[in-house]
Amino acid sequence: MSLEKITQVAGRAVYVPGNDIDTDRIIPARFMKCVTFDGLGEFLFYDVRKNADGTDKPHPLNEPRFKGATILLSGANFGCGSSREHAPQAIQKYGFRAMVAENFAEIFFGNCTTLGIPCATASREDIAKIAAAIEANPQTEVVVDVAKQEIRFGGQSVKATVRDAARDALVNGRWDAIGELLEGKDAVLRTAGKLPYLAA
Amino acid sequence: MAKSLFQKVWDAHAVRNLANGQTQLLIGTHLIHEVTSPQAFGMLRDLGLKVLMPHRTFATVDHIVPTDRFDEPYSDPLAQAMIQELRKNCDEFGITFFDRHSGKQGIVHIVGPEQGITQPGTTIACGDSHTSTHGAFGAIAFGIGTTQIRDVLATQTMALGRLKVRRINVDGKLRPGVYAKDVILHIIRTLGVNGGTGYAYEYAGSTFDAFTMEERMTVCNMSIEGGARVGYVNPDETTFAYLKGRPYSPKGKAWDEAVERWRSFASDEGCAYDDVVNIRAEDIAPTVTWGINPGQGISILETIPDPASAKAPDEKSSIEEALAYMKLKPGAPIKGTKIDVAFMGSCTNGRLSDFQEVAKYLKGRRVAPGVKAIAVPGSQGVGALCASLGIDQVFRDAGFEWREAGCSMCLAMNPDKLIGDQLCASSSNRNFKGRQGSPTGRTILMSPLMVAAAAVTGQVSDAREVFEVEELVEV
Numbered sequence: 001m002s003l004e005k006i007t008q009v010a011g012r013a014v015y016v017p018g019n020d021i022d023t024d025r026i027i028p029a030r031f032m033k034c035v036t037f038d039g040l041g042e043f044l045f046y047d048v049r050k051n052a053d054g055t056d057k058p059h060p061l062n063e064p065r066f067k068g069a070t071i072l073l074s075g076a077n078f079g080c081g082s083s084r085e086h087a088p089q090a091i092q093k094y095g096f097r098a099m100v101a102e103n104f105a106e107i108f109f110g111n112c113t114t115l116g117i118p119c120a121t122a123s124r125e126d127i128a129k130i131a132a133a134i135e136a137n138p139q140t141e142v143v144v145d146v147a148k149q150e151i152r153f154g155g156q157s158v159k160a161t162v163r164d165a166a167r168d169a170l171v172n173g174r175w176d177a178i179g180e181l182l183e184g185k186d187a188v189l190r191t192a193g194k195l196p197y198l199a200a
Numbered sequence: 201m202a203k204s205l206f207q208k209v210w211d212a213h214a215v216r217n218l219a220n221g222q223t224q225l226l227i228g229t230h231l232i233h234e235v236t237s238p239q240a241f242g243m244l245r246d247l248g249l250k251v252l253m254p255h256r257t258f259a260t261v262d263h264i265v266p267t268d269r270f271d272e273p274y275s276d277p278l279a280q281a282m283i284q285e286l287r288k289n290c291d292e293f294g295i296t297f298f299d300r301h302s303g304k305q306g307i308v309h310i311v312g313p314e315q316g317i318t319q320p321g322t323t324i325a326c327g328d329s330h331t332s333t334h335g336a337f338g339a340i341a342f343g344i345g346t347t348q349i350r351d352v353l354a355t356q357t358m359a360l361g362r363l364k365v366r367r368i369n370v371d372g373k374l375r376p377g378v379y380a381k382d383v384i385l386h387i388i389r390t391l392g393v394n395g396g397t398g399y400a401y402e403y404a405g406s407t408f409d410a411f412t413m414e415e416r417m418t419v420c421n422m423s424i425e426g427g428a429r430v431g432y433v434n435p436d437e438t439t440f441a442y443l444k445g446r447p448y449s450p451k452g453k454a455w456d457e458a459v460e461r462w463r464s465f466a467s468d469e470g471c472a473y474d475d476v477v478n479i480r481a482e483d484i485a486p487t488v489t490w491g492i493n494p495g496q497g498i499s500i501l502e503t504i505p506d507p508a509s510a511k512a513p514d515e516k517s518s519i520e521e522a523l524a525y526m527k528l529k530p531g532a533p534i535k536g537t538k539i540d541v542a543f544m545g546s547c548t549n550g551r552l553s554d555f556q557e558v559a560k561y562l563k564g565r566r567v568a569p570g571v572k573a574i575a576v577p578g579s580q581g582v583g584a585l586c587a588s589l590g591i592d593q594v595f596r597d598a599g600f601e602w603r604e605a606g607c608s609m610c611l612a613m614n615p616d617k618l619i620g621d622q623l624c625a626s627s628s629n630r631n632f633k634g635r636q637g638s639p640t641g642r643t644i645l646m647s648p649l650m651v652a653a654a655a656v657t658g659q660v661s662d663a664r665e666v667f668e669v670e671e672l673v674e675v
């Protein structure tokens with residue numbers, strides 16, 4: 001299986017401030033009742049974006065000027081909570097291609113990488129700088145450079161980190177492990193043969 | 201060289217190194233449920249792949265099942281579609297399914313141990329973050345995403361980076377009225393909700409040695425709330441005694457061999473840890489949360505934090521956000537906070553001993569007027585045991601609704617939900633905004649006995665006072 005080599009993601013960005021934005025906030029559990037992921041995008045951040053009657057609440061994603069953004073910026077510990085892949089799926093289906101935050105919850109980070117969504121970490125100050133630039137001009141092009149581990153925007157550049165294993169997977173087109181895992185079948189059966197509890 | 205359990209289990213299951221530096225790790229036991237698996241089967245079909253070892257995947261249905269009725273179709277067509285999809289997938293791929301009429305259905309993290317599927321020295325994965333529960337048996341158990349479910353179905357492996365290991369020693373005897381739930385709430389409060397990122401937690405010390413398997417499961421369950429994807433306790437005689445005679449436990453000669461092998465997985469004396477934390481059992485009090493993450497906890501005797509006394513601007517804003525959502529006053533005691541709902545159940549505290557302990561004190565007491573109280577056994581097995589011991593009746597007599605097995609009010613995927621800004625005293629594991637089904641619903645996490653105390657008084661209470669716990673124990 002050949003996958004896209006994701007060395008960088010360029011596009012407009014939107015800043016959703018806050019720390020500890022958990023998976024229940026990203027996609028409320030009641031929208032997880034589905035047997036496919038299609039259509040999850042419209043429920044992204046639903047409860048913070050919509051009133052009970054379906055009208056909009058003030059939220060960056062509701063602002064017309066940020067429509068079409070493909071890069072999501074946020075604070076610390078983004079994606080904490082459940083292992084549900086519905087959260088990164090909703091983010092991807094909504095149209096985001098990369099994320100930048102101070103740091104990410106472990107499972108969320110892994111789930112994003114597997115979907116080919118680079119999760120770059122940057123310092124709070126630098127995220128504030130990017131946020132200020134897009135606030136001043138929502139059309140600003142932001143480049144999340146996975147390979148060089150930097151973020152460029154409006155003539156500025158800040159340092160970003162994409163953890164080694166994830167970066168390697170993304171830039172070499174190995175972010176979805178299935179191909180390599182399938183290749184290892186003989187070795188898998190050998191290892192399994194040494195473990196009595198796996199006997200059929 | 202002395203090795204930790206984590207290292208030994210990892211080494212026994214490591215298939216090979218992958219190009220990105222991760223390990224292809226064999227997953228011996230795979231558990232699935234209706235919420236996160238259907239999309240994985242869809243991906244499998246898209247790729248034209250088969251399930252490599254169907255006999256190593258076990259399914260149950262828990263999140264979406266209504267707990268007040270048994271008959272199908274469910275009133276929610278989506279819930280019905282999900283259970284049917286799981287039936288279809290298990291059927292097509294030859295996977296054992298503990299369906300609703302099997303008498304074995306329940307929350308996946310309760311069913312696995314109960315059936316003896318969860319065993320020491322094994323690797324376990326499930327598309328659910330509370331998979332860490334199974335670590336109580338000395339297994340390395342991971343919560344995984346849907347794409348990884350696909351990987352495990354197709355290859356019985358997944359790609360993973362090795363974790364660091366933090367040993368958490370809790371030593372001494374817990375005070376009366378203090379439970380395993382308080383231990384883990386205390387650990388999370390102490391180390392923070394991100395404290396465990398990148399770590400497996402090894403829980404040890406005399407407190408854990410003395411714990412039953414169910415108590416160990418309660419602690420391991422919430423490892424993820426402390427940021428640790430994996431939490432485990434070394435297997436010992438308590439573990440083996442629990443597993444003996446369970447449906448999937450080895451039998452006869454195979455049992456003796458298994459016990460010997462299981463024992464060998466326990467961490468060696470003097471092995472190296474990446475970090476060690478020591479906690480004294482006597483320092484742990486009945487703990488309740490006041491905020492919107494499980495680390496925002498205090499002892500029942502403390503007052504609600506004041507943003508004014510926060511040490512950092514970050515902390516200040518997170519306290520403010522939590523208090524605004526919870527509608528609580530800074531500086532006020534948490535004790536006495538009025539509740540609307542009491543929920544007793546979930547994969548954290550929905551096992552026999554949880555109900556048994558509460559029933560001891562609940563006899564002759566009544567749920568306070570205006571409080572909706574529900575008790576939900578974590579599995580049909582737990583429900584049957586409670587019924588055989590008359591525990592369900594104690595709850596009913598006290599004014600609790602006694603339900604069928606499922607996740608129920610732990611999360612908003614079935615009809616059991618908070619309404620508006622109702623405040624729920626809950627034995628579950630997450631107090632995130634909207635977690636219990638209403639976008640403004642509020643959750644206070646606590647031990648089962650504290651839930652019972654809140655139910656009978658209509659407010660957050662100290663169970664030790666309400667039920668005169670100290671005296672009872674001293675007699």
Ligand code: SF4
Pocket residue numbers: 262263307308309328330546547548606607610611628629
């Ligand atoms: S009881 Fe709650 S935490 Fe446990 S599996 Fe069900 S929904 Fe998840």
